Amino acid sequence: MKLIGNYLSPYVRRVAVSLNEMGMAFELEQLQVFRSPDEVRQYNPLVRIPTLILDNGEVLVESYAILDELDQMAGSETCLTPLSGSERRHVMKVTAVGVGSMEKAQWAFYEGRFRPEEKVHKPWIEHNEEQVLGGLGYLNNLAEKAGDSGWLAGTERVSQADITGVVGYSFAKAIRPTLEIATRLPYLAGFADRCEALEIFSDAPIPTQQ
Ligand SMILES: N[C@@H](CCC(=O)N[C@@H](CS)C(=O)NCC(=O)O)C(=O)O
CATH class of the missing domain: 3.40.30.10 (Glutaredoxin)
Known part of the structure; x- marks a missing residue:
């Protein structure tokens, strides 16, 4: 592929x-x-x-x-979103919050990147940033419950909720540094550190230069 x-x-x-x-x-x-x-x-x-x-x-x-x-x-043994039932619904919801958080961080970033400076609308950036903090705040609560060895959606193994949640967190942290996300959301920060150390994440690192 x-x-x-x-x-x-x-x-x-x-x-x-x-x-x-x-x-x-x-x-x-x-x-x-x-x-x-x-x-x-x-x-x-x-x-x-x-x-x-x-x-x-x-x-x-x-x-x-x-x-x-x-x-x-x-197939069912390896797939990252459970096939049916309440576990599937919950993984999909947590994944959607992770996707929404990355989208909102992207929108806040694009506003500054693609508009001429005099046309950048700061309240729009702030609106999107609030949504980033809302979404990641929700994940932070789940990360607190997950503790040192659990997963965001309460699954027995890593799910799409964890992958998307952590990728969304790391992206928002990288492109909205002024939000100081790691300080505000310590449980999610710790959870993301644990996941980012895994080979599945570290083999696909965020580039340091754009
Ligand atoms: N909903 C799409 C979003 C993809 C997306 O926004 N990709 C960005 C790069 S981060 C892009 O291609 N942007 C160019 C554009 O949309 O004009 C997905 O989940 O794949």
């Missing part, structure tokens, strides 16, 4: 960490949307990352749809 994108994108990174956890081999084709739009467009008409090319040449877009297909391919 070939994963198109880079690990500054939390959507790409959550797919990469999931592939690592499920033991599925892939090659990363490092592309940045805003630097190489034409190359990305060859694979994805939306010109977005992640894009995943399966071994049979089929192209998947959107991280949630990619992860859903990977779960199907992995």
Whole structure:
């Protein structure tokens, strides 16, 4: 499989960490949307990352749809979102809060990155940042309950909720440093440190330079 994108994108990174956890081999084709739009467009008409090319040449877009297909391919023993029932609903809810937190951090970041300085609307940035803190605050409460060895959604092994929650936290921390997320949310910070030390995460590191 070939994963198109880079690990500054939390959507790409959550797919990469999931592939690592499920033991599925892939090659990363490092592309940045805003630097190489034409190359990305060859694979994805939306010109977005992640894009995943399966071994049979089929192209998947959107991280949630990619992860859903990977779960199907992995089967019930290895999939990262339980197949049914209350456990599935809870993992999906916690995952959605993680995705929302990364989206809101991205929106706050894009406002400053893509608008001319005089058009940047600070209240909009603050609105998005409040949502980041709300979402990650919810995950912080779950991390407190998870303790030193549990998982965010109370599963017996790592789930998509943990991968997306930690990837969302680490992304928000990296691109919104003024929010001082680690200080505000110590349980989530500790949980993320524990997860980021695992090979499945450290093999897909956030780049230090953009
Ligand atoms: N909902 C999409 C979001 C993907 C996304 O926003 N990717 C960013 C990179 S972090 C991107 O491609 N941005 C370019 C754009 O949307 O114009 C997913 O989950 O895959």
